[in-house]
Amino acid sequence: xxxxxxxxxxxxxxxxxxxxxxxxxxxxxxxxxxxxxxxxxxxxxxxxxxxxxxxxxxxxxxxxxxxxxxxxxxxxxxxxxxxxxxxxxxxxxxxxxxxxxxxxxxxxxxxxxxxxxxxxxxxxxxxxxxxxxxxxxxxxxxxxxxxxxxxxxxx
Amino acid sequence: xxxxxxxxxxxxxxxxxxxxxxxxxxxxxxxxxxxxxxxxxxxxxxxxxxxxxxxxxxxxxxxxxxxxxxxxxxxxxxxxxxxxxxxxxxxxxxxxxxxxxxxxxxxxxxxxxxxxxxxxxxxxxxxxxxxxxxxxxxxxxxxxxxxxxxxxxxxxxxxxxxxxxxxxxxxxxxxxxxxxxxxxxxxxxxxxxxxxxxxxxxxxxxxxxxxxxxxxxxxxxxxxxxxxxxxxxxxxxxxxxxxxxxxxxxxxxxxxxxxxxxxxxxxxxxxxxxxxxxxxxxxxxxxxxxxxxxxxxxxxxxxxxxxxxxxxxxxxxxxxxxxxxxxxxxxxxxxxxxxxxxxxxxxxxxxxxxxxxxxxxxxxxxxxxxxxxxxxxxxxxxxxxxxxxxxxxxxxxxxxxxxxxxxxxxxxxxxxxxxxxxxxxxxxxxxxxxxxxxxxxxxxxxxxxxxxxxxxxxxxxxxxxxxxxxxxxxxxxxxxxxxxxxxxxxxxxxxxxxxxxxxxxxxxxxxxxxxxxxxxxxxxxxxxxxxxxxxxxxxxxxxxxxxxxxxxxxxxxxxxxxxxxxxxxxxxxxxxxxxxxxxxxxxxxxxxxxxxxxxxxxxxxxxxxxxxxxxxxxxxxxxxxxxxxxxxxxxxxxxxxxxxxxxxxxxxxxxxxxxxxxxxxxxxxxxxxxxxxxxxxxxxxxxxxxxxxxxxxxxxxxxxxxxxxxxxxxxxxxxxxxxxxxxxxxxxxxxxxxxxxxxxxxxxxxxxxxxxxxxxxxxxxxxxxxxxxxxxxxxxxxxxxxxxxxxxxxxxxxxx
Numbered sequence: 001x002x003x004x005x006x007x008x009x010x011x012x013x014x015x016x017x018x019x020x021x022x023x024x025x026x027x028x029x030x031x032x033x034x035x036x037x038x039x040x041x042x043x044x045x046x047x048x049x050x051x052x053x054x055x056x057x058x059x060x061x062x063x064x065x066x067x068x069x070x071x072x073x074x075x076x077x078x079x080x081x082x083x084x085x086x087x088x089x090x091x092x093x094x095x096x097x098x099x100x101x102x103x104x105x106x107x108x109x110x111x112x113x114x115x116x117x118x119x120x121x122x123x124x125x126x127x128x129x130x131x132x133x134x135x136x137x138x139x140x141x142x143x144x145x146x147x148x149x150x151x152x153x154x155x
Numbered sequence: 156x157x158x159x160x161x162x163x164x165x166x167x168x169x170x171x172x173x174x175x176x177x178x179x180x181x182x183x184x185x186x187x188x189x190x191x192x193x194x195x196x197x198x199x200x201x202x203x204x205x206x207x208x209x210x211x212x213x214x215x216x217x218x219x220x221x222x223x224x225x226x227x228x229x230x231x232x233x234x235x236x237x238x239x240x241x242x243x244x245x246x247x248x249x250x251x252x253x254x255x256x257x258x259x260x261x262x263x264x265x266x267x268x269x270x271x272x273x274x275x276x277x278x279x280x281x282x283x284x285x286x287x288x289x290x291x292x293x294x295x296x297x298x299x300x301x302x303x304x305x306x307x308x309x310x311x312x313x314x315x316x317x318x319x320x321x322x323x324x325x326x327x328x329x330x331x332x333x334x335x336x337x338x339x340x341x342x343x344x345x346x347x348x349x350x351x352x353x354x355x356x357x358x359x360x361x362x363x364x365x366x367x368x369x370x371x372x373x374x375x376x377x378x379x380x381x382x383x384x385x386x387x388x389x390x391x392x393x394x395x396x397x398x399x400x401x402x403x404x405x406x407x408x409x410x411x412x413x414x415x416x417x418x419x420x421x422x423x424x425x426x427x428x429x430x431x432x433x434x435x436x437x438x439x440x441x442x443x444x445x446x447x448x449x450x451x452x453x454x455x456x457x458x459x460x461x462x463x464x465x466x467x468x469x470x471x472x473x474x475x476x477x478x479x480x481x482x483x484x485x486x487x488x489x490x491x492x493x494x495x496x497x498x499x500x501x502x503x504x505x506x507x508x509x510x511x512x513x514x515x516x517x518x519x520x521x522x523x524x525x526x527x528x529x530x531x532x533x534x535x536x537x538x539x540x541x542x543x544x545x546x547x548x549x550x551x552x553x554x555x556x557x558x559x560x561x562x563x564x565x566x567x568x569x570x571x572x573x574x575x576x577x578x579x580x581x582x583x584x585x586x587x588x589x590x591x592x593x594x595x596x597x598x599x600x601x602x603x604x605x606x607x608x609x610x611x612x613x614x615x616x617x618x619x620x621x622x623x624x625x626x627x628x629x630x631x632x633x634x635x636x637x638x639x640x641x642x643x644x645x646x647x648x649x650x651x652x653x654x655x656x657x658x659x660x661x662x663x664x665x666x667x668x669x670x671x672x673x674x675x676x677x678x679x680x681x682x683x684x685x686x687x688x689x690x691x692x693x694x695x696x697x698x699x700x701x702x703x704x705x706x707x708x709x710x711x712x713x714x715x716x717x718x719x720x721x722x723x724x725x726x727x728x729x730x731x732x733x734x735x736x737x738x739x740x741x742x743x744x745x746x747x748x749x750x751x752x753x754x755x756x757x758x759x760x761x762x763x764x765x766x767x768x769x770x771x772x773x774x775x776x777x778x779x780x781x782x783x784x785x786x787x788x789x790x791x792x793x794x795x796x797x798x799x800x801x802x803x804x805x806x807x808x809x810x811x812x813x814x815x816x817x818x819x820x821x822x823x824x825x826x827x828x829x830x831x832x833x834x835x836x837x838x839x840x841x842x843x844x845x846x847x848x849x850x851x852x853x854x855x856x857x858x859x860x861x862x863x864x865x866x867x868x869x870x871x872x873x874x875x876x877x878x879x880x881x882x883x884x885x886x887x888x889x890x891x892x893x894x895x896x897x898x899x900x901x902x903x904x905x906x907x908x909x910x911x912x913x914x915x916x917x918x919x920x921x922x923x924x925x926x927x928x929x930x931x932x933x934x935x936x937x938x939x940x941x942x943x944x945x946x947x948x949x950x951x952x953x954x955x
Binding site: 018021028029033034035036037038039040041042044045047074075076078079084088091092093095097098099100101102103104107125126127129130131132133134135136137138139140141142143 | 177179180182183184186187188189190191192193195196200296370371372373374375422423424425427456457669670671672837838840841844845846847848849871872873877878879880881883885886909
């Protein structure tokens with residue numbers, strides 16, 4: 001066991017963890033941030049996407065030790081207090097979530113996209129979300145929601 | 156594009172939240188904050204974790220199992236083999252093996268081998284991935300490490316993998332006690348097929364193959380079982396579509412009473428049929444929790460999921476169609492083979508669904524079907540979204556396209572000539588449905604649906620584009636496919652609607668959700684009756700303690716069967732509330748309205764009483780107990796459909812194929828569908844579009860392949876081609892609404908609709924695109940490799 005220092009969703013935390021533990025397990029089991037979900041444990045489905053120092057990563061491929069000293073943003077860090085973020089609100093408005101299991105990772109990936117590219121095209125959104133598999137929605141409403149949150153797609 | 160007709164008839168007082176309105180989902184704020192609770196999130200910090208040692212061979216004798224090294228690992232609580240479990244290991248009658256109705260079995264002369272379930276393999280492993288040893292440790296990491304120390308001595312046996320050879324003399328037997336690999340067989344006859352084929356102008360034939368595929372929900376399976384000291388039983392959370400079936404299986408396997416078991420389906424991250432079966436792992440985890448007296452948890456890995464959760468499709472059809480030169484269908488013959496893998500776990504459900512949906516939207520006077528189901532050394536077969544229907548539609552639509560070519564008829568025109576018209580409804584299809592009732596299509600304008608799809612996609616303009624593109628060396632194609640779907644199968648569902656003392660409403664139903672938005676749609680039905688805001692309605696579902704009786708969220712049945720039960724219970728509560736309010740307000744019932752959580756006198760909104768106050772007035776124990784039907788402002792109702800109600804639709808696709816790379820790009824995809832009266836168009840749209848995405852994935856990318864030893868080739872998302880955002884086009888949906896005549900609310904199911912016709916629509920479009928190469932598409936998925944090979948084979952004889 002070792003102490004891992006993280007800044008998670010704006011708060012500094014020291015976590016006792018095995019350095020070889022997955023970041024996903026640290027977030028879920030040690031910090032109770034269950035919004036980060038695991039879909040494949042091998043970095044393919046994108047469901048466990050979090051921001052590590054601002055960069056979208058698969059939390060199932062990052063070891064706790066690698067994250068020491070890093071800033072982490074999970075789905076729980078996206079809402080603005082009691083209010084959903086505009087991106088989250090757009091997901092509600094467009095019915096972009098179904099079972100919700102992939103949604104956390106989808107939101108985190110989309111939030112990173114909109115931060116870096118505030119007005120992405122539909123093709124760019126599809127490309128940016130291509131690392132996140134959804135089995136329920138066929139992506140149509142997800143893409144619509146991200147477009148709407150970017151202020152695009154209003155015409 | 157969405158064209159949502161908002162029905163006016165029968166509308167309650169739900170105002171903007173009522174039936175036919177795209178209200179926002181009540182589930183969403185929770186989901187979007189990451190606050191939903193799937194089985195892996197259920198508090199279980201004290202739980203022991205299970206890792207399973209699974210067969211590395213498709214077929215092997217288990218000569219020896221050594222567990223000592225694993226058992227010595229620190230933190231390991233138990234290492235258990237099937238032998239260690241004794242009689243508790245089974246075999247038990249398979250809990251989701253649904254024997255067919257006697258009337259159906261007799262009519263189709265069905266032979267069916269009953270299937271069994273065992274928790275861990277003993278003596279012989281019958282498919283790669285079958286669980287052999289359970290390792291239980293204080294955390295998941297240790298359980299997995301210890302599982303690697305278990306040594307299994309395998310003596311590999313020849314495997315039967317090719318279903319075509321399953322009945323060959325000397326083929327390895329999956330179940331030696333059967334003496335055969337035949338798991339089932341039936342025949343269906345209608346009219347006089349022999350005369351139809353004798354009198355035909357043209358007979359077209361084809362062999363069509365539907366690949367082995369699976370639902371692959373993003374949340375895999377998982378179970379938490381916790382001993383309940385008060386009942387001596389268990390509380391179980393499982394990622395299942397049918398907690399009541401799991402409870403019943405636990406009654407049988409653990410010898411507990413229902414009242415000692417509480418099985419809960421928490422939030423479930425997708426099901427698609429995969430979670431409709433009761434799995435050995437679920438029973439095993441519960442047994443271990445009882446034996447160890449501790450909470451025990453098992454979460455599927457993705458590889459385990461691909462290896463051992465149910466698979467589906469996997470049929471080969473030999474089809475013959477007899478026609479007149481004008482395109483009139485005279486008769487259809489289909490001989491098909493179903494590869495059930497190790498176990499045909501739902502008996503006739505999938506295989507007979509195929510027969511029942513083969514005639515689809517068409518008038519077919521004579522029919523002869525023979526189905527054979529065989530077992531092989533692969534993961535078991537059960538329902539995956541569509542459940543036998545995509546297979547039927549692929550066979551039928553492909554033979555129609557072949558007939559169109561043979562007769563030099565336009566494929567749309569050939570379909571139109573044979574499509575059952577609205578005037579012919581209800582239309583007796585001349586065979587039995589799976590529930591043993593006559594298969595009578597209840598309504599819908601199938602011709603209008605076809606015409607609308609063709610119009611929306613603009614097929615006439617497309618033909619001009621196609622010709623111009625071909626001149627420029629680009630290959631565009633158009634395909635169309637139609638389907639019907641029997642939805643809302645019984646036998647029943649129950650709902651309870653309770654007004655709480657402070658005026659909130661609880662709706663209790665058995666069936667859990669896997670993303671369909673039932674919390675919203677069922678609340679809409681209640682709001683329509685009781686006139687209360689949706690936010691004050693809570694839907695409790697998927698908890699066997701909340702409601703003792705119920706089935707599974709399967710077969711596009713929840714809106715129809717649960718929805719009508721909820722409606723009836725809410726209607727009774729409404730009547731009772733109005734009667735109570737009339738008494739309280741000294742007004743006539745006909746002058747009262749329910750709105751915004753209150754009963755008010757029409758025209759004088761100040762004269763009113765809240766639903767909560769009405770509920771408190773009838774709460775017993777305060778001297779007001781009367782002789783009315785309920786002890787509270789509460790009602791319970793059941794809905795028992797007489798038989799299924801048929802939804803229908805048409806899919807039309809335009810694709811571009813690059814013969815050089817074999818890559819297929821879907822340019823446009825139009826769905827025109829009719830699922831009866833719609834509760835929430837946004838949610839229905841999502842169901843249809845999501846289904847189409849799975850259908851397109853199935854048509855272009857997805858396939859489970861086994862080698863000759865029964866080894867699954869590829870057990871990850873890396874190998875199984877799930878469609879990604881860049882693989883799919885925008886999908887256009889047109890809703891038509893023909894109210895069902897078979898339930899009070901006029902609903903038809905929609906959960907599976909989108910998946911059913913995508914395979915043949917895409918196949919037809921690819922075939923059309925490659926027409927200059929003289930290509931026939933008889934199978935899918937149409938991966939680049941397959942398409943490249945098809946085009947290459949055609950090209951050798953030169954583009955026409």
